[in-house]
Amino acid sequence: MMHLPILPILLPLLAGILLLLLRPLGLQVQRMVGFVAAFALLMLAVWLFDASLAGQRQVYALGNWPAPFGITLVFDQLAALMLLVTAILAVGALWYAIVTEIDAQGSHFHVLFQMQLFGLNGAFLTGDAFNLFVFFEVLLLASYSLLLHGGGKQRTVAGLHYVVVNLVGSTVFLFALGALYGALGTLNIADMAAKVAALPAEREGLVMAAGLLLLLVFGLKAAMFPLYLWLPAAYARTSAPVAALFAIMTKVGVYAIIRVHGTVFGVDAGNLAYFYAPWLLGLGLITLVLAALGVLAAFRLRFQVAYLVLASVAMLLIAVGLHSEAGLAAALYYLVHSTLLAGGLFLLADVIVRGRGTYADRFDPGMRLPHHALLGGLFMLAAVAALGLPPLSGFFGKLWILQAALEHPWRWAVLATVLISSALLLIALARSGSVLFYKVKDRPDAADPVLPTQIPAFGLSLTAVLWLLAAVPLLVVLAHPVAEIMQQVAAQTLDVVGYRAAVFDPAVGGK
Amino acid sequence: MELLIALSIGVLVACGVYLVLRASTFPVVMGLTLLSYATNLFLFAMGRLAIGVPAIVRPDAAGYADPLPQALVLTAIVIAFGMTAFAIVLALKARGETGSDHVDGRTPHPNPSPSRGEGLRGSLAPPRPLRERGLGGEGESP
Numbered sequence: 320m321m322h323l324p325i326l327p328i329l330l331p332l333l334a335g336i337l338l339l340l341l342r343p344l345g346l347q348v349q350r351m352v353g354f355v356a357a358f359a360l361l362m363l364a365v366w367l368f369d370a371s372l373a374g375q376r377q378v379y380a381l382g383n384w385p386a387p388f389g390i391t392l393v394f395d396q397l398a399a400l401m402l403l404v405t406a407i408l409a410v411g412a413l414w415y416a417i418v419t420e421i422d423a424q425g426s427h428f429h430v431l432f433q434m435q436l437f438g439l440n441g442a443f444l445t446g447d448a449f450n451l452f453v454f455f456e457v458l459l460l461a462s463y464s465l466l467l468h469g470g471g472k473q474r475t476v477a478g479l480h481y482v483v484v485n486l487v488g489s490t491v492f493l494f495a496l497g498a499l500y501g502a503l504g505t506l507n508i509a510d511m512a513a514k515v516a517a518l519p520a521e522r523e524g525l526v527m528a529a530g531l532l533l534l535l536v537f538g539l540k541a542a543m544f545p546l547y548l549w550l551p552a553a554y555a556r557t558s559a560p561v562a563a564l565f566a567i568m569t570k571v572g573v574y575a576i577i578r579v580h581g582t583v584f585g586v587d588a589g590n591l592a593y594f595y596a597p598w599l600l601g602l603g604l605i606t607l608v609l610a611a612l613g614v615l616a617a618f619r620l621r622f623q624v625a626y627l628v629l630a631s632v633a634m635l636l637i638a639v640g641l642h643s644e645a646g647l648a649a650a651l652y653y654l655v656h657s658t659l660l661a662g663g664l665f666l667l668a669d670v671i672v673r674g675r676g677t678y679a680d681r682f683d684p685g686m687r688l689p690h691h692a693l694l695g696g697l698f699m700l701a702a703v704a705a706l707g708l709p710p711l712s713g714f715f716g717k718l719w720i721l722q723a724a725l726e727h728p729w730r731w732a733v734l735a736t737v738l739i740s741s742a743l744l745l746i747a748l749a750r751s752g753s754v755l756f757y758k759v760k761d762r763p764d765a766a767d768p769v770l771p772t773q774i775p776a777f778g779l780s781l782t783a784v785l786w787l788l789a790a791v792p793l794l795v796v797l798a799h800p801v802a803e804i805m806q807q808v809a810a811q812t813l814d815v816v817g818y819r820a821a822v823f824d825p826a827v828g829g830k
Numbered sequence: 831m832e833l834l835i836a837l838s839i840g841v842l843v844a845c846g847v848y849l850v851l852r853a854s855t856f857p858v859v860m861g862l863t864l865l866s867y868a869t870n871l872f873l874f875a876m877g878r879l880a881i882g883v884p885a886i887v888r889p890d891a892a893g894y895a896d897p898l899p900q901a902l903v904l905t906a907i908v909i910a911f912g913m914t915a916f917a918i919v920l921a922l923k924a925r926g927e928t929g930s931d932h933v934d935g936r937t938p939h940p941n942p943s944p945s946r947g948e949g950l951r952g953s954l955a956p957p958r959p960l961r962e963r964g965l966g967g968e969g970e971s972p
Binding site: 449453456460463467470471472475476478479480482483486487489490493494496497498500501506 | 846850855858862865866868869872873875876877878898899902905906909910912913916917920921923924927928933934935
């Protein structure tokens with residue numbers, strides 16, 4: 320079908336507009352339409368992912384303007400994979416928001432949620448750098464409002480920081496795009512790759528500077544050192560379903576690095592080939608150390624989970640920074656695992672918080688939780704997966720990344736940093752698990768108000784947690800086929816020549 | 831003209847960065863505005879500076895101005911305008927909720943002089959220990 324690549328962009332956009340018009344009919348109707356739209360997006364994403372495995376890239380010329388004059392959408396396996404992960408995450412987060420009635424805490428939650436998906440899907444599909452900027456702005460504007468959903472003093476301050484930091488980031492993005500346009504005369508990613516391959520030597524410095532500026536912007540979105548300070552407060556202060564959805568937001572930065580830098584400064588870029596990789600690897604290692612220290616030092620469960628997100632992003636930056644096919648395949652496996660796990664952990668943390676009453680998510684011994692065995696078991700499962708201990712998917716992801724790192728000259732630095740930081744994570748999570756689940760008080764203090772004996776909507780909210788955490792055992796059981804798919808995706812992503820050929824001559828399509 | 835444009839962009843960026851680094855919300859919003867002006871000028875200049883040449887096809891034209899940066903600038907202006915409006919509303923909301931126009935929602939060093947922080951709740955609270963910041967140690971749950 321010819322118009323297939325634009326459907327994942329149109330579906331949330333139209334659903335969002337429809338939801339805006341349906342507002343007078345009340346929240347129940349909005350919930351139903353929003354969830355049906357998210358579920359339809361999941362079905363579409365599964366279908367598209369299945370279609371992409373045939374190996375053909377599909378190029379969609381908006382307004383039928385041929386590349387590089389018009390904006391092109393490029394649908395390949397990497398885009399299909401990101402769409403699928405986003406849709407799975409979105410269904411879980413939205414279901415949780417509906418069953419816990421968090422969506423009723425402010426207006427327009429469902430509209431903003433669809434707009435967020437619209438921006439995310441657009442960013443994954445576009446083949447034009449300026450269009451990528453526009454979709455970044457769409458997803459950021461939706462994320463600003465979602466972050467503030469529900470209100471509250473702490474949330475507003477965290478939101479203000481997030482907004483200002485990202486507005487400055489947008490400015491730098493435009494400077495980078497302007498410099499690239501000035502030096503290369505195009506903003507189509509495939510055309511930029513062709514121009515960089517034939518770049519005169521005197522322009523190389525300018526293009527490299529612009530490429531590093533662009534890396535700065537994507538690093539800000541991905542929360543790379545030293546640009547990660549906005550992340551912990553923003554993720555820990557916002558409502559749980561929004562934090563769960565935001566698990567994909569940092570990965571958008573990593574995706575943009577893989578897509579834009581991997582294509583424009585790919586194998587045939589002459590002196591500029593993979594010039595950004597040492598930066599990614601070095602900064603990723605520093606981010607990983609700081610994230611592990613953050614996990615260790617966190618006073619609250621939700622801050623700890625936010626730092627775990629940071630640690631997973633650092634692993635991804637390291638794996639992409641290895642700039643090998645095995646490294647990229649391992650990064651994609653780890654991306655799927657860490658995104659769904661982080662989403663599940665944020666939801667699980669919220670269930671625990673609601674069971675602890677006034678103790679909230681502070682690491683103070685509280686009363687025994689309702690359903691403590693089930694919640695404690697799930698927490699241990701998720702913690703084991705996040706640490707990368709066998710037998711869960713985090714272990715395979717980290718093992719694969721370390722295996723890919725053995726080919727790299729910095730292998731000892733990578734091995735040492737990853738293993739030591741994993742040990743720090745182990746200490747921190749073992750401590751928080753024992754404080755939350757083992758050290759319970761026999762009777763409440765006199766100062767304690769009445770503590771909850773039941774968690775409202777426990778069963779239904781647990782289904783959302785399980786929906787996301789199910790990825791952890793599934794990625795182990797299906798490790799072999801999944802790994803083969805990831806290798807195929809990585810090979811297609813690194814095939815820059817095929818990408819260029821597909822964009823400039825849509826009849827070629829595939830390899 | 832190249833030097834003039836380059837200097838204007840440089841001055842705008844320098845002022846913008848300085849203002850964004852101020853700790854109260856109003857200068858931050860002004861700084862973001864100046865930064866977006868600088869971006870727009872920069873995008874324009876990247877289409878090469880040309881005077882008196884058309885941007886659309888004309889049979890008798892000697893040369894052309896690049897029309898693409900103008901389209902980019904138009905998009906950038908619209909987005910920056912919307913974002914500035916959002917930042918202002920958010921700054922007002924933060925001022926209303928935290929009682930301070932400091933970007934952290936509180937003034938870090940209580941200042942007894944009446945010119946700064948008079949009557950603002952945030953300025954009267956003692957500064958919290960440094961070790962608790964950013965790790966979830968402070969305050970009640972949001």
